[in-house]
C-alpha cells in the first residue's frame with residue numbers, strides 16, 4: 001500500500017526502502033524520538049520529505065490530492081482531538097469529515113462497546129478521562145471506515161490488560177483493512193502484527209550546533 005524509497009527528513013528520518021502491505025497490520029516501534037510519529041505524518045501528507053519518495057498504491061503522494069488521500073488514509077494522532085459537544089457529536093463528526101451519512105444510535109452504541117467505553121451518548125466528551133478520550137477518538141476513526149488506519153499509540157493511556165483487549169477487538173473488527181500502528185509495546189507488536197518496522201534514532205550531526 002505504501003512504498004518508501006530513499007527518504008530523508010531533516011536529521012530525523014533516513015529510510016532507504018520500506019514497504020507497508022495492503023490489508024495487513026504493520027507495527028512501528030523504536031525508542032522515543034526515533035521518528036515514529038513523524039513517519040506516520042508523512043504517510044498522511046501532513047509533512048513532506050526533504051528528498052525521496054512515498055508511494056501510495058503506486059502513485060507518488062506528493063502528486064495526489066492531500067484531502068482525498070486523508071479520506072482513504074485516516075490518522076489518529078498521539079494526542080486525540082476531542083471536539084466540544086457530546087460523545088455522539090464526537091463520533092458523528094468523523095462521518096461528516098469522511099462525507100458519509102450519520103450512523104444509527106445502535107451503531108454508535110456498538111462502537112462504544114468495541115472500545116470498551118461505558119458512557120452515555122449524550123455525555124459531554126470534555127469530561128472524559130485521558131484514556132477515555134483516546135478510546136472515543138479510536139471509535140471515531142473506526143466509524144470513518146477508511147481503507148487504511150494510521151494509529152499513533154492509540155492505547156498508550158490504558159492499562160496493559162485493557163490495551164491488549166482493545167487492540168485485539170479493534171483489529172478483528174477491521175480485518176482486511178490496512179493498519180499501520182505506532183506502539184510502545186513490543187508485546188502488542190509481536191502478538192498482533194503481520195510485520196514490524198523498528199525505527200532507530202538517527203545520529204545527530206553536532207558540528208553545526210551552537
Ligand SMILES: Nc1ncnc2c1ncn2[C@@H]1O[C@H](COP(=O)(O)OP(=O)(O)OP(=O)(O)O)[C@@H](O)[C@H]1O
Nearest residue numbers: 012030031032033034035036037038039078182199
Ligand atoms: N516539527 C518539528 N520540528 C523539528 N523537530 C521535530 C518536529 N517534530 C518532531 N521533531 C523531532 O523529531 C524527532 C522525532 O520525533 P517523533 O515525535 O517523530 O518521535 P517518536 O519516535 O514518535 O517519539 P515518541 O515515542 O516519544 O512519541 C524528535 O527528536 C523530535 O524532537
